[in-house]
Amino acid sequence: MLPDPMTPRPLARFSLFESSDLDEARERVARVFCPHRLDMIGRGSFDACHNHVSGERLSLNYIQYGAKTLIAPGELKDFYLLQIPLSGGAAISNGPDHYYSCPDKAAVLNPHLPTTMIWDEGCRQILVKVEREALQDHLSQLLGSGASKPLTFSGPLDLTSDVGAALYGLIMHLVTEADNGQVMLSSGGLLARQLESVILSGILEAGQHNYSRYLRPTRSAAAPRHVRKAEEFVRSNLDNPISLDDIANAAGVTARSLQLGFRNFRNTSPMALLRSERLRRVHEELMAGAPGASVTEVATRWGFSHLGRFSQIYKAKYGQSPSKTLQNGASIGFSD
Incomplete structure (x- = not known):
């Protein structure tokens, strides 16, 4: 479902640009993030918007493109990027990782791995740009020693978990406060720095990465x-x-x-574990998008005989229908 055009855009007081010109949008967004490829690949109307609030170590952003778009920045290099869909979703390819991000599954893009994305038509996202050095230093502080390998996230960040929901709540609170005229991250004081530290800790605790086992029991x-x-x-x-x-x-x-x-x-319960693990296998196969694969064949092979019920629990867990996952999986292997 496409967003209501009358719905206020988050961070509207801090607009960088609004444009229906693809080249202008590409150039203006690159000023905050990095040079990237931006192409329309759908039939929708292109309606780009970027709102932005800067902090010391991170920034809050709202971006929409309206139409279905392909975005290929390659390696982000200097920053991690947390993407939280408010509506719609995005197929994410970040290094070897391929998954679909939706309103309950955020994406964390690693700066040292090449990234390509497809944003759905009507996708609207809050993006938290975090300086790479800042997040790596914060990780080292939490570990009590230097992190020897690059911090590398894998898979989506679950916004329905306790810490994921808390992280989402804090970020959206800061967005709401900014919309009300209280820009808490831009004050430059101790409170702003503490808020940034809480967000950095939340990303590290809620996300899955190569240091997760050292940060939480x-x-x-x-x-x-x-x-x-x-x-x-x-x-x-x-x-x-x-x-x-x-x-x-x-x-x-x-x-x-x-x-x-x-x-x-x-x-x-044991049977809930069995269902969850089988559901994960189905999801992996659908995302692989093998030629000739069908939802019915994959689901049945992994023990889901009641396809109507299967579709319900699959959508509840992954935020989209199994057929949509298969479609995204078949299309995410693009190169040019």
């Missing part, structure tokens, strides 16, 4: 052996018809004990 270490054995059995038998009793037998406990263990240490 995992529950897996404390889980009892039968829970870990059950998880191993489930992940090794995703393509087999297995039941709760099968999982419990493999773990060496009763079904009731297994359910209690999962509830206490994983906040889920």
